[in-house]
Amino acid sequence: MLNIMGKKKKLREVANYREELFKNPQLRQLFLELTLRCNEKCLHCGSSCGDVKSEELSPEQYKAFLTQIKEDFGTQDKMLCITGGEPLLRSDFFDIMSSANELGFNWGMTSNATLIDDSVAKELYNCGMKTISVSIDGLEDTHDAFRRTPGGYKKAMNGIESLIKLGKFKHVQVTTVVTHKNIGQLDELFSIFNEMDLDSWRVINIDPIGRAKQYPDLLLTNEDYVKMFEFIRTKRMMGEPVTYGCSHYLGMEYEREVRDWYFLCTAGTYIASIMANGDITACLDIERRPEFIQGNILKDRFKDVWENKFKEFRRDLSDTCEKCKNCSEANFCHGDAFHTWDFDANTPQVCFKDILF
Amino acid sequence: MKKTKKTMLTAVTLLSAMNLVPANVLNAAGIEVEEDDSSVESEFVNEMSGVYGPPPIVGDLNYDRSVDAFDMQLMRKAIVNGGGKKYAHVYDLNDDNNTDMSDAVILQKYILGMINEYDDIITTSPIQTTVTTTTREILTTQPAYGPPVYTTGTEVTTIPAPLYGPPEYFSSLEAAKTTTEVDETTTTTTTTIYPSYGVYGPPPTYFGY
Numbered sequence: 001m002l003n004i005m006g007k008k009k010k011l012r013e014v015a016n017y018r019e020e021l022f023k024n025p026q027l028r029q030l031f032l033e034l035t036l037r038c039n040e041k042c043l044h045c046g047s048s049c050g051d052v053k054s055e056e057l058s059p060e061q062y063k064a065f066l067t068q069i070k071e072d073f074g075t076q077d078k079m080l081c082i083t084g085g086e087p088l089l090r091s092d093f094f095d096i097m098s099s100a101n102e103l104g105f106n107w108g109m110t111s112n113a114t115l116i117d118d119s120v121a122k123e124l125y126n127c128g129m130k131t132i133s134v135s136i137d138g139l140e141d142t143h144d145a146f147r148r149t150p151g152g153y154k155k156a157m158n159g160i161e162s163l164i165k166l167g168k169f170k171h172v173q174v175t176t177v178v179t180h181k182n183i184g185q186l187d188e189l190f191s192i193f194n195e196m197d198l199d200s201w202r203v204i205n206i207d208p209i210g211r212a213k214q215y216p217d218l219l220l221t222n223e224d225y226v227k228m229f230e231f232i233r234t235k236r237m238m239g240e241p242v243t244y245g246c247s248h249y250l251g252m253e254y255e256r257e258v259r260d261w262y263f264l265c266t267a268g269t270y271i272a273s274i275m276a277n278g279d280i281t282a283c284l285d286i287e288r289r290p291e292f293i294q295g296n297i298l299k300d301r302f303k304d305v306w307e308n309k310f311k312e313f314r315r316d317l318s319d320t321c322e323k324c325k326n327c328s329e330a331n332f333c334h335g336d337a338f339h340t341w342d343f344d345a346n347t348p349q350v351c352f353k354d355i356l357f
Numbered sequence: 358m359k360k361t362k363k364t365m366l367t368a369v370t371l372l373s374a375m376n377l378v379p380a381n382v383l384n385a386a387g388i389e390v391e392e393d394d395s396s397v398e399s400e401f402v403n404e405m406s407g408v409y410g411p412p413p414i415v416g417d418l419n420y421d422r423s424v425d426a427f428d429m430q431l432m433r434k435a436i437v438n439g440g441g442k443k444y445a446h447v448y449d450l451n452d453d454n455n456t457d458m459s460d461a462v463i464l465q466k467y468i469l470g471m472i473n474e475y476d477d478i479i480t481t482s483p484i485q486t487t488v489t490t491t492t493r494e495i496l497t498t499q500p501a502y503g504p505p506v507y508t509t510g511t512e513v514t515t516i517p518a519p520l521y522g523p524p525e526y527f528s529s530l531e532a533a534k535t536t537t538e539v540d541e542t543t544t545t546t547t548t549t550i551y552p553s554y555g556v557y558g559p560p561p562t563y564f565g566y
Contacts, residue, residue: 002370010422017414077447198358239360239368257371260363261422 011332014262021269022314031273035085040147046210046285049085055277059095065297072303080107088115101128113159121162131171138182164197175202179218186231204245222355232258249333251357267338268313282313285339432461
């Protein structure tokens, strides 16, 4: 384990920085949920996407919105994070993203890659895509069962190969959601990914949000969590580009060791999201309650919303939780990630105290 | 998957913190490090941390959550490439809307612990420590685990660790590396260890610093 004194010093700096961010938020990542429609029906989907009807904005509406963002915030150091549903299901996808590219925005996408082949990969590059993260949630049978899509694994792997083969993207990443059912496949998955020219492999745990709440048997046990973090750390010790995601405070044992940064949930301070219907919120993984909708881009100017609302997200969750108040790590954890907070019970749904630390 | 200098540095720091394998053993073991362009790497690190990571720290030019010599390397490249306004949004530490040597000097002072804030010069003196070593040669083939094996000589006698400094192992490697030319000669080396390093302490010399 790395130097604890050094870690605490850095975490105190992060805590101070967080306070600054509450006062002076800086928009850096703007998530655009282009659709709720998806050609897969994943058991863990945070947005309960699938074969659903989805309100969607037109390319003209997106162009007007992004022009406004450019006027108010500029495009430098801003990243558009394109997500869904499966964004490529939209027939006007390339119209929307070409506009974003022409306006000067950098953009990346999360996708299941089932609709990507050599020609789509080329088109993605031509309209400015820089980065992409593709979901692979287990070996072939597990992946297809988990995403309830026969043949999904093969299509996704072919899509990834097309992206890699083009060789023009700055980062091609695979993301794996680890569940109690697939945790035993991590080593085999590593063997497969290690043969591919991927830039990184993001390994994250399933969270009790969205559709995953209906499948508690998929959630990780305490032993599973330790196994997953040990797996990531071990790979990183061998110089492999394996990383955990941005969620959750991990305590002194694993903070900074399984990812390149210290925990800081930036929902509402760096991150804003536009839902498929134009509603404005902080992070798309946060429970979709009416009180978290800060406005709508068809009615409100985003800058006004960003500067005058979002108060709900710019506060310390642990301040109102008895369990957190008595926790020695509260100054570093702040109630953990916003998207796993239980707003009814006012307590974190995911807390690694007594599991990892 | 692609190994880069960044992932290898992560490996070395984790392994060294656990007193397992020094970097030269990783190299000897044939773990290949992909030749990469740091400026390109910096761009995608920027973008990926934009998607998945936390906010940047001033002076943390490669967005690895620490301000260190690797950031200095990027700063130098930016200046060599013409500097100016092109890099100013990230590299301009003195807010003069330009990237030039004055920014590099500020960053260097910060990395060395001579200033705590970019506009705040402090008077803390570096800590002087004396390290006595017996010189020896390092075997080219190192064991897979454990400390490096030497042909002759004894271990480093005193290596006080700085407050936030690196594990002692790093220092002992540094001391050992400075004395590989002459065999069976006892020398005294004065090492300057500056305070206020981050988690990992000063960067290891085998990356060019």
